[in-house]
Amino acid sequence: MSLKIMITSKHSFHLINRYTHIEVYFTGPTRRCPLVRKLLTTAINNSSDAMHLKRNYVNAFACPYNESCYCIVNEDDCTVCGKSSDISSDYSTWFDDAQDILDKKPKLTDLHRLFDSSAGDYMIIGAALKVKVDDLPPTPGTATNNLLIVFKRWIESNKGVSWRNALRVCKDYPDKFGRVMADVDKFLESDRACKEYLLVN
Template structure:
């Protein structure tokens, strides 16, 4: 069984279920390979959580010496032939984690993220769409990342530049309708999972959640 996702007329993402493993073929720009890998592993993590399974998958690539085995990333030798698992240029960009997280968080991120819902009751509150859009509007191009992180379907959304904001609205609406952990804590977790794309949004959310405006708005029913 396979799934082919057409991103543009030239760029596709092809997933093939080999039963023992999933093969991934991505024809888009190579600089996006680590992002696609992150999207896939996040989707697997979310599915594993939903089925109460362990996160025990591994990243691997086809062995250049033997068609019957695979080189597991971060292990010394190949699974069958025992050859060194040096990542060639063909695969290095896919497994490259050289890009570090965004560093513009001025201490606010840690202040909110280290708090529990008991310490910061806003974390358990349901985000309202107008606040989400104000915070995410400049990152609307990443609506697919956001949707996958929130475990909502994004495969039917049309990937055209002029529709990104509408697609982002759809993502948040589907998340709200799902009743699946619709909280500020969840949306913060999504931002943490994709720091290179959503690091600035995370910092903005943290700043907002510490503001009197947010406390007045989301705690008004508790007064």
């Protein structure tokens, strides 16, 4: 028995009941993996409680060495082959609750690239990020450079520097930064962002 939910035309959530275990396939943005896993775990817990069953399930992933074997999370070895059950990068974003890209510190180059179309609003961006902007020259042709300075000051301040707060600027001024917000969202859901912010050592 299986259940497949199409989230968008490209992204889906697929549950397959294998009787001894449930397989989960999620093709949505990697930054959503911890949230989806939490929702699924909550549903299993609620169902177990309603049926007066113990919460005795374990999290596991397919063994890369043996197709009939599973690597149980937080245990030393796989179930059959005895290989190390260290979580590979393919599964780390699914099992690591701390892996939320919105809480990661943005890189200056990514911020500048994504907000460059709104460089003329550098004073609004700076004020929203609570960095000094009144000393920046408002002369023609300096907007792009001033935006770079704003983001550099924000990063150096080390106060609330996260993608979440960068997006908050867009949400607070939707008429001005609606396009930027869409671009940031698209970037954060990309494989490139996952590699740069979630799979770094």
